[in-house]
Amino acid sequence: MSCKKTSPTWAVAAGLAWALGAAPGCDEHDRHAFPAPPASVAAETVTVEPRTQLLPTFPCSSRCHSARESQPDKRLLTEFHTFRNTEFHHGDPAGWCYQCHSQKNIDRLVIASGELVTFDEAYLLCGGCHGDKLRDWRLAVHGKTMGHWTGNKIRRSCTGCHNPHNPTFPHLVPEAPPVRPEHGERM
Amino acid sequence: MKNDGCTPRACPSSEAPVAGATAERGAPLLQLGRRPPDRRAILGASVAAVAAAATGSGCGNHRFDAHYKELTDEDKRRIFERIEAETRARTGVDVKISAPQPMDGVEFAYALDLSLCNGNRRCAEACARENNLPDVPKFRYIQVLEMDRGTLDFENANAYYEHDEVPVPGKVYLPVQCQHCANPPCVKVCPVTATWREPDGLVVVDYNWCIGCRYCIAACPYFGRRFNFHEPTVRPRDINPDQGYISNRLRPVGVVEKCTFCLQRTRVGRYPACLEACPTGARKFGNLGDPNGEVRIMLERKRVYVLKEELGTLPRFYYFYG
Numbered sequence: 001m002s003c004k005k006t007s008p009t010w011a012v013a014a015g016l017a018w019a020l021g022a023a024p025g026c027d028e029h030d031r032h033a034f035p036a037p038p039a040s041v042a043a044e045t046v047t048v049e050p051r052t053q054l055l056p057t058f059p060c061s062s063r064c065h066s067a068r069e070s071q072p073d074k075r076l077l078t079e080f081h082t083f084r085n086t087e088f089h090h091g092d093p094a095g096w097c098y099q100c101h102s103q104k105n106i107d108r109l110v111i112a113s114g115e116l117v118t119f120d121e122a123y124l125l126c127g128g129c130h131g132d133k134l135r136d137w138r139l140a141v142h143g144k145t146m147g148h149w150t151g152n153k154i155r156r157s158c159t160g161c162h163n164p165h166n167p168t169f170p171h172l173v174p175e176a177p178p179v180r181p182e183h184g185e186r187m
Numbered sequence: 188m189k190n191d192g193c194t195p196r197a198c199p200s201s202e203a204p205v206a207g208a209t210a211e212r213g214a215p216l217l218q219l220g221r222r223p224p225d226r227r228a229i230l231g232a233s234v235a236a237v238a239a240a241a242t243g244s245g246c247g248n249h250r251f252d253a254h255y256k257e258l259t260d261e262d263k264r265r266i267f268e269r270i271e272a273e274t275r276a277r278t279g280v281d282v283k284i285s286a287p288q289p290m291d292g293v294e295f296a297y298a299l300d301l302s303l304c305n306g307n308r309r310c311a312e313a314c315a316r317e318n319n320l321p322d323v324p325k326f327r328y329i330q331v332l333e334m335d336r337g338t339l340d341f342e343n344a345n346a347y348y349e350h351d352e353v354p355v356p357g358k359v360y361l362p363v364q365c366q367h368c369a370n371p372p373c374v375k376v377c378p379v380t381a382t383w384r385e386p387d388g389l390v391v392v393d394y395n396w397c398i399g400c401r402y403c404i405a406a407c408p409y410f411g412r413r414f415n416f417h418e419p420t421v422r423p424r425d426i427n428p429d430q431g432y433i434s435n436r437l438r439p440v441g442v443v444e445k446c447t448f449c450l451q452r453t454r455v456g457r458y459p460a461c462l463e464a465c466p467t468g469a470r471k472f473g474n475l476g477d478p479n480g481e482v483r484i485m486l487e488r489k490r491v492y493v494l495k496e497e498l499g500t501l502p503r504f505y506y507f508y509g
Contacts, residue, residue, distance in 0.1 A: 044479070136509060139481065139484045139488075140471070140481035140484070141300075141471070141481055141484055141485050141488065141489065141509060142300075142468070142509050143468050144465070144467075144468030145458075145468075145471070145481065146458065146463060147458070148456040148457055148458070149453070149456060149457070149458055149472055149473050149474065149480075150456035151456070156468065161466070161467070161468060169303075169305065169467060171305075171352040171353065171354070172305060172307040172309075172352065172353055172466065173307075173351065173352060173353075174306060174307045174308050174348075174349075174350060174352075174353045175307065175308035175309060175311060175312045176308075176349070177308070177346070177347040177348065177349055178311075178325050178326050178327045178330070178346070178347070179324060179325040179326070180347060181326075182324075182416075
């Protein structure tokens with residue numbers, strides 16, 4: 001877009017035209033064009049926020065699971081991970097640990113292809129079912145992005161916001177409301 | 188009110204500022220004409236004051252600072268230093284005033300995912316801390332409207348809800364702040380051009396130039412502006428020392444203020460404070476000129492909604508359903 005002058009007033013119309021596949025030209029309609037992105041914006045690096053170091057009991061294999069055999073059968077958990085019995089609300093209620101966690105290597109997750117991925121790459125596992133969300137997340141339309149809008153962006157992974165065992169976003173206590181304007185004040 | 192040591196070199200028309208400053212301090216006006224202070228004398232002093240402001244000397248009281256757009260780098264340096272010194276004397280906090288310039292090829296836009304917002308107001312509080320909003324009187328740039336699900340009825344929306352937990356079933360939440368319109372009605376009505384739209388799309392206010400007439404507040408269809416009816420008081424420990432001259436510096440009483448998309452952050456590449464504070468990730472911010480930016484992708488792929496589209500204000504704040 002090397003148009004000589006652009007007017008932001010028409011950027012919405014240009015966006016519509018863009019969405020419909022009509023490339024804005026540089027003739028008399030050049031005011032419909034977007035400004036060209038500056039060089040500083042062109043180079044963009046996206047880092048996914050790592051999760052592994054935030055897990056309190058990682059690595060699972062050396063902390064606990066080295067001392068016990070993995071039991072693939074479904075059962076009521078009585079010693080550890082007891083939240084699974086009551087607080088697990090994700091997908092099929094018949095689901096079980098090894099649907100997502102790898103039985104061979106408890107420090108990894110297993111995706112649909114059978115490949116093992118780290119907890120930092122959990123989005124690959126989540127995207128196995130929630131492909132639309134993974135697509136939007138990759139485009140930064142879903143999920144939280146931090147860092148700098150000019151380039152170095154930090155993308156929060158799925159499990160940074162959603163508890164994978166109970167993924168509905170938790171309810172929050174709202175901040176206090178503003179004070180109503182006094183009589184006669186419109187603020 | 189004291190003169191900050193303006194030199195004759197800085198004040199080319201040395202007569203005018205002195206006369207204006209005298210009038211400002213309420214000192215006798217007799218020296219103007221050796222007469223009792225009648226209307227003519229007061230008028231003369233006023234004219235002198237206006238002349239002083241128009242010359243852009245930047246001396247003395249802030250009322251004699253030139254309009255932001257007319258300030259030279261030297262004027263800015265002097266004014267920023269004066270404000271920093273005044274703030275230090277008044278609050279004991281060392282602040283840094285800056286005025287980052289718009290980047291070429293950048294037009295800012297904001298997007299908010301209405302399907303994610305749960306009305307927790309973290310954005311409004313983070314905004315208040317970043318932008319030095321007073322707790323007394325407590326007002327916020329971001330107003331989170333609570334409405335019945337399926338209505339989007341602004342007439343009956345509640346911005347003052349108090350709940351133990353949000354979201355409340357059957358309610359939807361819609362945060363409203365300055366929409367940074369491309370065709371801003373508030374800018375049109377300002378009689379002194381104290382508010383204007385910057386090249387990167389930010390609608391800003393020159394607090395030193397604002398006369399407090401509040402026409403812009405009446406003109407804004409989004410309730411995006413606030414007025415300092417009282418002296419705004421910010422606790423010194425809450426003051427954000429990273430301050431922009433036309434954004435989040437401490438405001439005087441009697442001027443209009445508003446969201447500036449955290450100009451002091453966004454013009455140096457950072458995200459606005461409200462975006463960083465949002466726990467749900469509902470807020471998106473970026474450059475409308477970047478075809479790969481999140482805002483453009485959102486515009487092209489999602490169902491987008493702008494507030495009061497029929498008014499033709501062309502907001503740069505888009506609501507969408509992700």
